[in-house]
Amino acid sequence: MPELPEVEAVAREVRSALLRSSIIDVHVRRWDVVTGAARRRERLLLGSGVREVLRRGKQLALCGHDDAVIVVQLGMTGAFGIVAASAPIEPHTHVTWRLDRSRELRFVDPRRFGGITWLKDRHELVDRWSRLGPDALDLHGDWSARVAASRRAIKAALLDQHAVAGVGNIYADEALALAGIRPQRACTRVARHEFDALGHAIGSIMRSAIAGGGSTIRTYRRLSGETGAFQASLRVYGRAGEPCRVCSRTLQSELVAGRTTVWCDACQR
DNA sequence: ACAGCTCCCTGCATGC
């Protein structure tokens, strides 16, 4: 499932391809994945071209020359990328943008937890993103101020995009393991130095995943078919019942914040 | 205001 590193990989691919391209046509195959465009394909960047490709947390924004903005969210199973226009349309392809030089930008999402949102201008994007927490790649010393007073579990706070933007279930567990903090612990019981360690853990895990081209967990894949190599280095995610890579104790698992959560009872306190 | 829950959806793994 795409998290920040995967979305960043998509942003880079799409940015380098789109900034020197024109959009010739747009084909919306399922309108219910699009919100805000009033069902007019002219509003999906057709004719305007893309001036800028931005990312905040797990959200991607394509800014057109006409000031309209398209926000793309990949959800669980979304894929977004450039392919040859002649490539077969795979199932669950919901929107395609025909580009010059016989290429196509496609949004594919079997489970449809993702989607595309049309915004009328940059102000709407600024407003929308101001409600997100700081980007997980760019956490400063005071990032924890927003969550430290909360009584909920630290993992619930990490998954809350309004607290920190970009952390999903995989990297929440991985970061908590690296920082030695139990996912269930209340934020109020996490010390300042532990928040600092957690912030560093999140950043270093995100950066190494990006360097590895994004992880290849289950449903995530690039439209081009390439895969990443980060999966092999996961510490706890998906390893319930297996031995901790540090102390060999059997990894525990239970639901926290409604999500499957894996941790080591010995290494995490 | 906050925290916790349900729901949306399809693909895959599992079990009979």
Add this chain to the structure above:
DNA sequence: TGCATGCAGGGAGCTG
């Protein structure tokens, strides 16, 4: 082999 079942989870929206 084939079918039914359960599980995976990001985020909106609802509830207590």
